[in-house]
Amino acid sequence: DMFHVFLHLHMLQLVLFFWLLYLASFLGFAGFWLLLSEPCNVGVHDFWEAFRFSIETQMNIGYGADDSFFNNCSEVAWVLPTQSLLGIVLDTFLLGMVFKRASRGSNRAKTIVFSDTAVLQVAGGCARLVFRVAEMSATPLLQARMEVYCVQHHEDEACPGGIRIEVATLSLEDLTADARTGVLFFGLPAQVSHRIDSSSPLAPPPPRGAVGLDPPHDPKPEAVRRHLRRSPYMEVVVLVSGTEDASASNVEARHSYTLDDIFWDRMFVPCVYVDRKGRHCVDFESLHDTVPASWGQVAEVDRRISSGLPRGELNNEPAFW
Structure with a gap:
């Protein structure tokens, strides 16, 4: 119209x-x-x-x-x-x-911040795709929800151009959301994780002759790494939607991660701390910072950063592809 x-x-x-x-x-x-x-x-x-x-x-x-x-x-x-x-x-x-x-919601959506990069972490013998999202406004969105999709290209001679485009949803775990309604809590930054198991779109295909075997085994982290390295194209699209309380308008923020934005075996540094008055404070500059997973516990990360490590060295390693 x-x-x-x-x-x-x-x-x-x-x-x-x-x-x-x-x-x-x-x-x-x-x-x-x-x-x-x-x-x-x-x-x-x-x-x-x-x-x-x-x-x-x-x-x-x-x-x-x-x-x-x-x-x-x-x-x-x-x-x-x-x-x-x-x-x-x-x-x-x-x-x-x-x-x-x-x-309109596009202006309000600018206050939803996503981490510049995503990381692939190894925990419990399984690879996980992890990224961060935070709300910069003092008044969080109402009924905020998150959806994550994966867009991949697969070689297929039966399709035009020899490429088959696949769009699939990614299931999330450890998300700061109500398990019954799926509503996000945006009072603090959320660290979103997707477990790459046998049913994940990011998992490598099963070996020939193994299709139909029960139960399927979760792929090893190195197998996931080799599979994604050989992938011609992969993009993770994140959608966060909610309602802005002042105007009751719908808001949708979008962000995507390609293979060049995903780092292997790294972890995010802490970005939330408690001040002297007991208030929770968010360091939005640290929202995007990652360090090698070999640094281990959060206390070790804090010690190395407080020892004078330049901020530019936090993300100086290229993506693992």
Whole structure:
């Protein structure tokens, strides 16, 4: 519909459109007022006087007519309310556009921050894909939910171009969410984890002849690493949606991780601490920082960072591909 077409225009295009719309209205009714000037005693003598009179009528900024009753002319009884109502409609349309653009969810979605990189960690003999997401606004989203999808390319001669595109969902674990409703708690940054087991879209395919065997074995971390390294294309798409409380508008933030954004055998540094007053504080600069998993416990990470390790050395290792 036309409303949403105009709503998605660039702001400069929208301003130009309304400027031309108002100008066309002023010019059109200026012609009517010029025609009615003599019989209805409007008091305009040329087109530019009629143009200014048209602006005064539509914008309600005061009259300069010699006869405020227009010589009891019946034509004015139609032209005057028509232009006034048209001005109200244009003003309403303009204000509605400005309000919708100012309150739409894309602006609010900028306060949802995702870690720049994701990591593949090895825990319990199984690989896990881990990333972070946080809310920078003091007022978190209402009914926030998260969905994660994986887009992969597979070589398949039966498909056009020899590439088969697969889109699959990734199940999440250890997520700060209500197990019954799936609603996220965004009071603190959430560390999202996906376990790469035998049913994961990121797992390598089973060996030939092993299909149908029960139960399937979870892939070894090195097998996952080799499989993803040989993958022609893989992208993890993260969607966070919720409701903004002030305007009740729907908000959706998106982020994606490609193979170049995923690091092998690393861990995120702590980004939440408690100050002297007992308040939880979030260091958003540390939200993106990772260190080698060989550093071990959180205490060791804190010790190395506090010993003067430059921040630039935290993420100086390339992705494992």
